[in-house]
Amino acid sequence: MYLGKLFSMRKVSLAAVSLDAPAPAGDAKWVGLRMLLALTLSCLAFISHSVPFLLVLTVVNLALLWYLGNGQISLRRELKAFVWQTLVILVLYLIRFQDLSGLWGGFKISWQLFLALLPSMVFVRSTSQTRIVQALNRIMPCRMAFVLSTCLKFAPQLLVEVRSIYEGQVLRGARILPRDLVKPWHWLDLLHCVVVPAVVQCMALAGNIALAARARDFGSQPKRTCWPGL
Amino acid sequence: MNPVAEPAGGLFRLSLKDALFIGFCAVFAVLARMMLRLHLHISGHAMLVTAFFLLLARGSVRYRFAASFAGLLAGSASIFLGFAKSGPFMLVKYLAVALVIDLAGLLMPNLFRNYFWCALVGGLAGGTKFFTAYSVNYMVGMDPTVNFQASLFEAAGAILFGVLGGLLVPVVLRRLHAYGVIS
Numbered sequence: 001m002y003l004g005k006l007f008s009m010r011k012v013s014l015a016a017v018s019l020d021a022p023a024p025a026g027d028a029k030w031v032g033l034r035m036l037l038a039l040t041l042s043c044l045a046f047i048s049h050s051v052p053f054l055l056v057l058t059v060v061n062l063a064l065l066w067y068l069g070n071g072q073i074s075l076r077r078e079l080k081a082f083v084w085q086t087l088v089i090l091v092l093y094l095i096r097f098q099d100l101s102g103l104w105g106g107f108k109i110s111w112q113l114f115l116a117l118l119p120s121m122v123f124v125r126s127t128s129q130t131r132i133v134q135a136l137n138r139i140m141p142c143r144m145a146f147v148l149s150t151c152l153k154f155a156p157q158l159l160v161e162v163r164s165i166y167e168g169q170v171l172r173g174a175r176i177l178p179r180d181l182v183k184p185w186h187w188l189d190l191l192h193c194v195v196v197p198a199v200v201q202c203m204a205l206a207g208n209i210a211l212a213a214r215a216r217d218f219g220s221q222p223k224r225t226c227w228p229g230l
Numbered sequence: 231m232n233p234v235a236e237p238a239g240g241l242f243r244l245s246l247k248d249a250l251f252i253g254f255c256a257v258f259a260v261l262a263r264m265m266l267r268l269h270l271h272i273s274g275h276a277m278l279v280t281a282f283f284l285l286l287a288r289g290s291v292r293y294r295f296a297a298s299f300a301g302l303l304a305g306s307a308s309i310f311l312g313f314a315k316s317g318p319f320m321l322v323k324y325l326a327v328a329l330v331i332d333l334a335g336l337l338m339p340n341l342f343r344n345y346f347w348c349a350l351v352g353g354l355a356g357g358t359k360f361f362t363a364y365s366v367n368y369m370v371g372m373d374p375t376v377n378f379q380a381s382l383f384e385a386a387g388a389i390l391f392g393v394l395g396g397l398l399v400p401v402v403l404r405r406l407h408a409y410g411v412i413s
């Protein structure tokens with residue numbers, strides 16, 4: 001049972017990845033400001049070594065979490081990672097210093113690392129993908145922003161196709177069910193039956209999108225134009 | 231000939247089709263990490279998919295900096311999808327792996343069909359975990375000895391899984407070549 005769980009597929013909500021979600025109020029400049037704020041807070045976590053500074057930074061992060069997330073964002077997953085990371089660091093500090101005096105230093109390091117990741121998590125959870133992509137268009141080369149946004153947009157469709165390939169291969173008798181994949185010698189079957197067709201599908205989809213974009217004169221202007229005036 | 235079709239990409243020119251394929255590899259590298267729930271508690275197991283998809287991106291197209299482009303996209307995607315455990319440094323982590331792959335590709339253009347070289351490059355790419363983990367821990371002021379041990383611990387797992395990820399690439403590329411999908 002445990003082994004089955006070991007290789008179980010996590011149900012990822014594709015709606016979270018979708019770019020079609022309704023965008024909240026605020027324009028690309030506001031999103032860019034949020035992005036900058038998240039990066040600044042992350043960087044501040046690395047240079048803050050004193051406890052008062054860390055406390056202030058924690059309060060600022062929590063206020064930001066409350067303000068941007070409207071109290072809807074849960075930190076359960078992040079706190080689990082924080083506890084696991086703290087345990088590893090504390091054990092290493094205990095081994096290094098051979099007494100309990102080093103534990104506080106280890107905890108402080110873990111606290112800093114947590115504060116470094118918290119702002120970007122808050123930013124992403126509180127901002128819709130559409131707004132993020134619009135902001136990306138301003139800071140990235142337009143071709144790169146187009147590729148990134150298009151790939152994120154089509155990722156759910158590709159995942160559906162990969163799933164149908166997987167189900168088709170299972171029906172044909174391929175040994176790629178989770179209970180089969182517990183045995184490493186079956187991993188090659190997964191590679192041949194699912195990964196290779198999925199890559200071929202990826203290439204075909206990339207070719208179709210590129211053709212459609214070219215047919216709409218993509219790349220004919222040095223600066224990308226959008227409809228309807230994003 | 232289709233007048234709308236774009237000319238094929240080359241060593242220094244990335245066609246839109248190739249760019250999109252690289253983008254899909256990058257997005258899959260991020261999504262696979264989200265979807266595969268490996269309760270192994272072994273540090274560095276994410277390097278399996280990272281090394282595999284970045285090597286695949288570089289091995290499938292002729293563009294010399296394909297892995298770097300994929301790394302840049304994967305780093306950006308993981309930051310903006312909220313999967314960046316270490317915040318903005320995720321970009322550096324992906325780029326470090328990608329640069330090793332691109333450098334190896336520049337030195338040995340045919341390495342992607344060879345199991346040994348792919349495993350070696352995968353391992354070297356996994357080895358970058360040591361430097362990225364050491365840098366992050368150094369910046370927060372971790373004790374140098376503990377930092378060295380912690381980074382080594384993380385890098386050992388990453389190297390192992392990088393080698394495994396590298397070993398999978400020639401199998402896929404040979405099949406794609408046999409189907410005539412890549413030249």
